[in-house]
Amino acid sequence: MGKTITEKIFxxxxxxxxxxxxxxxxxxxxxxxxxxxxxxxxxxxxxxxxRVFDPDKIKVVIxxxxxxxxxxxxxxxxxxREWAKRNNIKDFFDIGRNGVxxxxxxxxxxxxxxxxxxxxxxxxxxxxxxxxxxxxxxxTDLEVGILKGVCAFKTPQTIKLEIDGQLKPGVYSxxxxxxxxxxxxxxxxxxxxxEFTGPVVDSMSMEARMTLCNMAIEAGxxxxxxxxxxxxxxxxxxxxxxxxxxxxxxxxxxSKWISDExxxxxxxxxxxxxxxxxxxxxxxxxxxxxxVREMQGTKVDQVYIGSCTNGRIEDLRIAARVLxxxxxxxxxxxxxxxxxxxxxxxxxDEGIIKVFTEAGFCVTNPTCGACLGMSxxxxxxxxxxxxxxxxxxxxxxxxxxxxHLMSPATAAATAVSGYIVNSELYKG
Amino acid sequence: MKKFEGKVLFLDRSDINTDEIIPAKYxxxxxxEALKPHxxxxxxxxxxxxxxxxxxxxxxxTKTNFGCGSSREHAPWSLEVNNINVVIAESFARIFRQNxxxxxxxxxxxxxxxxxxxxxxxxxxxxxxxxxxxxSVINIAAEGEQEEIKFSLKGFDRDLILxxxxxDYVDKKY
Numbered sequence: 001m002g003k004t005i006t007e008k009i010f011x012x013x014x015x016x017x018x019x020x021x022x023x024x025x026x027x028x029x030x031x032x033x034x035x036x037x038x039x040x041x042x043x044x045x046x047x048x049x050x051r052v053f054d055p056d057k058i059k060v061v062i063x064x065x066x067x068x069x070x071x072x073x074x075x076x077x078x079x080x081r082e083w084a085k086r087n088n089i090k091d092f093f094d095i096g097r098n099g100v101x102x103x104x105x106x107x108x109x110x111x112x113x114x115x116x117x118x119x120x121x122x123x124x125x126x127x128x129x130x131x132x133x134x135x136x137x138x139x140t141d142l143e144v145g146i147l148k149g150v151c152a153f154k155t156p157q158t159i160k161l162e163i164d165g166q167l168k169p170g171v172y173s174x175x176x177x178x179x180x181x182x183x184x185x186x187x188x189x190x191x192x193x194x195e196f197t198g199p200v201v202d203s204m205s206m207e208a209r210m211t212l213c214n215m216a217i218e219a220g221x222x223x224x225x226x227x228x229x230x231x232x233x234x235x236x237x238x239x240x241x242x243x244x245x246x247x248x249x250x251x252x253x254x255s256k257w258i259s260d261e262x263x264x265x266x267x268x269x270x271x272x273x274x275x276x277x278x279x280x281x282x283x284x285x286x287x288x289x290x291x292v293r294e295m296q297g298t299k300v301d302q303v304y305i306g307s308c309t310n311g312r313i314e315d316l317r318i319a320a321r322v323l324x325x326x327x328x329x330x331x332x333x334x335x336x337x338x339x340x341x342x343x344x345x346x347x348x349d350e351g352i353i354k355v356f357t358e359a360g361f362c363v364t365n366p367t368c369g370a371c372l373g374m375s376x377x378x379x380x381x382x383x384x385x386x387x388x389x390x391x392x393x394x395x396x397x398x399x400x401x402x403x404h405l406m407s408p409a410t411a412a413a414t415a416v417s418g419y420i421v422n423s424e425l426y427k428g
Numbered sequence: 429m430k431k432f433e434g435k436v437l438f439l440d441r442s443d444i445n446t447d448e449i450i451p452a453k454y455x456x457x458x459x460x461e462a463l464k465p466h467x468x469x470x471x472x473x474x475x476x477x478x479x480x481x482x483x484x485x486x487x488x489x490t491k492t493n494f495g496c497g498s499s500r501e502h503a504p505w506s507l508e509v510n511n512i513n514v515v516i517a518e519s520f521a522r523i524f525r526q527n528x529x530x531x532x533x534x535x536x537x538x539x540x541x542x543x544x545x546x547x548x549x550x551x552x553x554x555x556x557x558x559x560x561x562x563x564s565v566i567n568i569a570a571e572g573e574q575e576e577i578k579f580s581l582k583g584f585d586r587d588l589i590l591x592x593x594x595x596d597y598v599d600k601k602y
Binding site: 015019038070073076120121122124136137139140141144148152186191222373391393394 | 442443445447448451452453455456457458470472493496497498499500501504519521522523526527530582584587593594595599601602
């Protein structure tokens with residue numbers, strides 16, 4: 001019997017099985033941010049265990065509320081900053097150099113095929129785009145990861161998604177993942193890995209794959225995962241060229257992290273995206289999805305382009321293509337948050353920031369901020385936001401606010417028209 | 429080991445997410461105690477009033493996929509500081525469930541028909557549940573009636589409950 005990529009990663013990292021169904025894995029990376037780590041740090045201090053298993057494997061960023069908005073968030077930053085310094089964690093990213101965790105850590109080359117990664121953040125599943133097992137966990141698991149470099153996971157089953165067909169103009173990986181979540185439901189992948197395969201995924205950029213894997217959790221998935229290929233190697237090349245003589249050597253090495261053909265799956269789902277339309281959510285759950293055509297005419301008060309789902313350079317390029325030479329609707333507030341300083345600089349160099357500002361967007365620094373209603377674009381009661389983020393829960397972006405999730409293209413077109421609309425209508 | 433008993437709060441809905449259990453704006457707190465007044469404050473269920481219905485409860489009984497969404501351990505903590513150490517449901521989101529056991533708290537899964545039976549029989553009565561860890565039995569009592577329901581607590585989950593959580597367990601072992 002063959003093995004899935006996840007089973008292979010589990011085998012290579014297994015150090016104990018406390019019972020039949022549970023695997024304690026050795027960790028290659030522990031990622032930390034300022035919202036879920038400080039309480040863990042304080043708990044470790046109170047237990048007399050203020051130490052880390054390996055400072056080089058721990059990567060730290062302040063991203064959720066940055067710059068700090070009040071004394072409490074300033075204190076969270078302070079606890080994290082002092083802890084990183086005290087424990088010789090060199091890869092610590094503070095304001096000016098910080099970005100949204102699931103954008104900046106891959107960008108810095110910290111994620112590799114075959115790695116095991118945890119973070120106290122549910123969207124850690126994003127990093128599966130590189131052929132890694134990456135899972136969101138709570139603060140106690142994080143504490144143990146920091147202290148011992150291990151984490152326990154039940155043996156996961158895998159749902160294989162074979163994505164075939166040819167995307168229509170105006171349809172992107174965000175539309176595909178919204179469609180998939182509506183098929184699986186918000187609990188359809190609980191305790192499962194979602195393996196994204198097929199020609200559509202093969203032809204996707206790393207950015208588009210990260211968008212897919214990012215929202216695996218919205219179907220309950222432990223991790224979304226893609227097979228490493230030449231696109232993965234190209235993305236990582238600057239960081240791995242000392243390890244491998246050629247890109248082909250790297251690809252050869254990484255190809256051990258691909259599922260065997262006779263691997264066993266919980267189920268396999270075939271999706272043809274040829275007829276897929278741009279999609280958006282309509283309710284308070286990410287599986288409540290309709291086509292943009294059905295949603296057309298829904299008025300919005302704010303448009304938000306950013307986050308670990310869709311704040312990368314490709315997303316900004318897509319939105320800018322729709323916005324170029326246009327102004328956003330008078331009573332719409334447009335906010336764009338490039339997910340990292342590098343993305344911000346690229347967008348500046350390519351003239352994308354100018355497109356946004358000329359259209360009437362406010363450009364913020366890289367931060368998670370508005371996505372979870374923390375800062376930089378919180379909604380008032382009764383307001384509606386068209387958003388490229390990942391969660392539309394009641395109150396998510398502000399108490400009493402409604403969030404419609406969609407692609408950067410649809411969000412940009414919506415900003416121009418003032419109501420939800422297909423981006424193709426606003427091209428040209 | 430924690431206390432696994434108390435009056436029951438019935439939440440008759442599936443997919444209750446962690447933003448509903450504790451909204452993100454309270455994640456800036458550095459103490460667990462500060463979360464106490466905000467438990468379930470954004471949850472909208474007909475007839476449910478968070479400011480008075482949460483008080484004095486020790487057990488939650490609910491439907492499927494409880495705790496979906498964010499990884500925030502603030503969700504179990506906000507239960508813990510309200511003395512709710514047991515959630516009984518048809519199913520849980522993975523991270524929430526693990527966070528409960530990691531904190532030495534109980535997330536008990538029961539089959540759909542058992543959950544429905546509990547709802548039908550008890551949700552309109554003042555109900556008290558006491559969980560017997562030793563024998564894996566849930567004791568339910570309401571208005572003179574009493575019954576016992578078996579549940580499964582084995583292996584790693586059980587070890588975490590007995591150890592009082594994952595940090596103590598792991599530090600001895602690895």
